[in-house]
Amino acid sequence: SQQGEEDPQALSIQEGENATMNCSYKTSINNLQWYRQNSGRGLVHLILIRSNEREKHSGRLRVTLDTSKKSSSLLITASRAADTASYFCATDAWTGANNLFFGTGTRLTVIP
Amino acid sequence: EPEVTQTPSHQVTQMGQEVILRCVPISNHLYFYWYRQILGQKVEFLVSFYNNEISEKSEIFDDQFSVERPDGSNFTLKIRSTKLEDSAMYFCASSEGILGGETQYFGPGTRLLVL
Numbered sequence: 767s768q769q770g771e772e773d774p775q776a777l778s779i780q781e782g783e784n785a786t787m788n789c790s791y792k793t794s795i796n797n798l799q800w801y802r803q804n805s806g807r808g809l810v811h812l813i814l815i816r817s818n819e820r821e822k823h824s825g826r827l828r829v830t831l832d833t834s835k836k837s838s839s840l841l842i843t844a845s846r847a848a849d850t851a852s853y854f855c856a857t858d859a860w861t862g863a864n865n866l867f868f869g870t871g872t873r874l875t876v877i878p
Numbered sequence: 879e880p881e882v883t884q885t886p887s888h889q890v891t892q893m894g895q896e897v898i899l900r901c902v903p904i905s906n907h908l909y910f911y912w913y914r915q916i917l918g919q920k921v922e923f924l925v926s927f928y929n930n931e932i933s934e935k936s937e938i939f940d941d942q943f944s945v946e947r948p949d950g951s952n953f954t955l956k957i958r959s960t961k962l963e964d965s966a967m968y969f970c971a972s973s974e975g976i977l978g979g980e981t982q983y984f985g986p987g988t989r990l991l992v993l
Binding site: 801808809814864865867868870871 | 913920926967
């Protein structure tokens, strides 16, 4: 299976702290995407990093990708209570197919 | 900012009934997808659709499922005879490009409950 696995499964931090979530996957990929999901709601795309990229930034988000270790990390800096959500990594197949494989997610709670 | 929309937001149906879930992808996008998320579980790929035909489908997408683009804007998922285990959140997504690796934008989902 190509599906990613995030760790930790749950993370609780104080507002203002940084949150780091990790994702590991099993097979070669074209790219890796991070999504956010508020409880019972839709998936919001955060950032896409391609297999030939090592790091990408978007606002308070920083994503790294290590294809040799088949892993990625999502760092949220200066967290806010509104960042409370589940965060998922999703990979696509190297074959060029477009379907995404999602991980199990990290449930982040930011305490005000 | 353009977004994917889905209707209805919630649907309750009896086992064995047919349901149609509707989606309006982002207008200039070419690839469309359906995913589902059973409560507490991972988001799972169902099917992708390009150029008016299925591009890929998963093992979950059996003969009970079908997809259609009946006009220039709508993209539908039909479940012919619902089962209890079809209860899930169903997400539609679309992407702009025809190459792998394009960002997929998800709709808010339809929560389907089969009784």
